[in-house]
Amino acid sequence: MAILHTAPSTSATRQLFALVDVNNFYVSCERVFNPRLEHRPVVVLSNNDGCAVARSAEVKALGVTMGMPWFQMQDLARKHGIIALSSNYTLYGDMSNRAMTILRDYSPHIEVYSIDESFLDLNGLAGHWDSMTAMGQSIRHRLRQWTGLPVCVGIAPSKTLAKLANHVAKKRTEFDSVCDFAAMTESELDTLFATIDVGEVWGVGGRISARLRAMGVKTVKALRDASPAWLRAHFGVVMERTGNELRGISCMKMEEVSSPKKQIMSSRSFGTMVTTLDELAEAVATYVARASEKLRQQGSVCGAIHVFIRTNPFRERDLQYSNGIVIPLPNPSNDSTMLTKAALFGLGQIFREGYLYKKAGVMLMALTDAKKRQGTLFDDGAGDVRAANLMGVVDALNRQYGRDAVQLGAAGIQGSWATCADNRTPKYTTSWDEVPNVWAR
DNA sequence: TCTGGGGTCCTAGGACCC
């Protein structure tokens, strides 16, 4: 009976994904425009030239790790002539767009997963190629020819496996940069998986891999063969899903349209230590401008703004201070001026004299369409007053309890924006009289 | 001397409600 066909069979639901990932992306971008960097040890450094954010194969071979501070590789750099470049994110973004555009020719469904990697939905494409490996090679050659970027391609029935196949394509030269698990036999995969460390699996980071190893699960094969119930009991639903993905059961869909960000952050480390509120304020104003521009681009408004500052945790001799505060916005807004006022107000609450500040930042809590007008972020904790207009609520409470009984709690963070004098103590408060200076009505 | 900048999801536990 035709109706019964809705029951999924393994073959009917079999998926096929490719993961295309640019090798050493930032370094490769730099090499496109400066071929003399080819075959030489190159690192791209983070903001303030602090630490390595991309490494060429030559540099990796020297033992330079991701995130290694530049000053720690000085000896290596002198000895081996490591070339260090400051990062140029505009360039990398542009190169990324070019590469992703080319990939769209290969599949109608592509998910741009990060600046240097994309998933391709390969379902129904097999008929167009002698093999999917051939398709992978075509992608690789075309990207190299048209953009100058070297890539590896992993192909498999689940995203997690495609990531792993990509890893294999990168590490094992015999695959010639394209690895298709779907074209390999069970025993070939068993052999391969038994040699790959469990920490290489997408979703298995440092903490979990250490715990897994301690429990005897040391290889990809062991993780794949662990029982779902056991994984769930010890590591939760995410790891259970990872186990299923490793067995070729696709649990993660393509996400072709990127959903709007829920949080938009802008922060920087300072090149030199900062001590004054004025300097911090200038930086914070810049961050708000940058973040609110992203906010407007995605058509959101900001419901609350998180400001944070901290000293340099690496300088253990220094007096340390780290603090942050969330300022709720009575009227969600995407206006730079308004957001800056709120952020600077928050900064004023957490700033303390006498510290050497190293970093500051802001995070905007974005509200997208559905939540825009509801003002659901804040609750008075006593009833169902929803702060569509925080000022009005504070006014009302003050009338009820007497003037100044209620203050605007900057601790408004943690969800309690207003505090009754007789009932709760906020972390930070400001007098009601100051508020109009902060949020111009 | 010198150590990046973004993000997401899940879970445990407490507060609160009926």
Add this chain to the structure above:
DNA sequence: TCTGGGGTCCTAGGACCC
């Protein structure tokens, strides 16, 4: 003396990703 139970919401913190 004995003091429910189920559901929801919220937060902090942990873990992961690039």
